[in-house]
Amino acid sequence: MAKSLILCTALAACLTIAAADWSQGTATFYGGPDGSDTMGGACGYENLYNAGYGINNAALSETLFKDGASCGQCYLIICDGSRPGGQYCKHGTAITITATNLCPANYALPNGGWCGPGRPHFDMSQPAWENIGVYQAGIIPIVYQQVKCWRNGGVRFSIAGFNYFLLVNIQNLAGSGSVGAAWIKGDNTGWIQMSRNWGTNWHALSGLVGQGLSFAVTSTGGQYIQFLNVVPGWWQFGQTYNTYQNFDY
Structure with missing residues (x-):
């Protein structure tokens, strides 16, 4: 039988999602409480509000960034309470972010750190991250999937x-x-x-x-x-x- 992920809301209603639809990863945050330091970045958007993306953004690890081919893609992210660190999840919540930056590997750390080769990792704006995780944790386990983007106006x-x-x-x-x-x-x-x-x-x-x-x-x-x-x-x-x-x- 296929495994499933159970997402429970504050009202205790639960949504069972086929695990095959999701991938596992991790998430940290950067950019300060207002996310101002997430402006600019390796996609070249500069002011993310002017470019149409706003504060719900993230820097992707090299594995996900794909030399910029993922810039502008949207990902639905949920904190995974079933894995170590899941006690810091805000259960019943989810956030959709746009990929706007690269989280490079840090080879001063073992295996390049959280954004090292082969690791699916999202370094999210702090306001976006705090939708799904408790600030004191710093890092949380997540599940994610790419989803359709909805934008105001044209290209x-x-x-x-x-x-x-x-x-x-x-x-x-x-x-x-x-x-x-x-x-x-x-x-x-x-x-x-x-x-x-x-x-x-x-x-x-x-x-x-x-x-x-x-x-x-x-x-x-x-x-x-x-x-x-x-x-x-x-x-x-x-x-x-x-x-x-x-x-x-």
């Missing part, structure tokens, strides 16, 4: 770079939440495939200054959307452009 494109190097941070994806492939098109060009530079920054080595810009994105869920005429020809580096389209998966 956003933040432009940096210079001359023949265009660096675009793609933000606020719903659905799978993360970018699988991206293209850019100027008024005077065809579609140019972009490459992941770091995090969710994608670059094109093309002279597109002075041209209006369109984008095309395939999510990691496999959905392809063209975002046409998003950026006017008078755009400047350092600006962010919103759209009215977003992903379902």
Whole structure:
């Protein structure tokens, strides 16, 4: 018989969840009580409120981060009271976070610490973590699963770079939440495939200054959307452009 996880609410109602739907991991927190120090990070989102993600965020261990391919993905996390450390769980609670940063291995500690190779670990913003764990614990056992992201508004494109190097941070994806492939098109060009530079920054080595810009994105869920005429020809580096389209998966 398959094992199951039982989640009990404060009203003593219990929800039995098939264990096959969940993976085991651990969670710590960082960023202070207001989560302000979680802004920025290895996905390149800078201000997480402006990028559409807010305070319910986490830095993922290298195993989960996948060199930035997981940036923007959403995870449902529950403290696992059945494992050692579970006495620090806030039972009957759960939190959905967005992956916005990398928790690097610390090789001053055995096996690289909690974020070392092979360890699924979430270093969550303190406000998000305290939804499910007691502050004094510092670390708790969890179960987690990737879930669909829900976002307000459309996908956003933040432009940096210079001359023949265009660096675009793609933000606020719903659905799978993360970018699988991206293209850019100027008024005077065809579609140019972009490459992941770091995090969710994608670059094109093309002279597109002075041209209006369109984008095309395939999510990691496999959905392809063209975002046409998003950026006017008078755009400047350092600006962010919103759209009215977003992903379902």
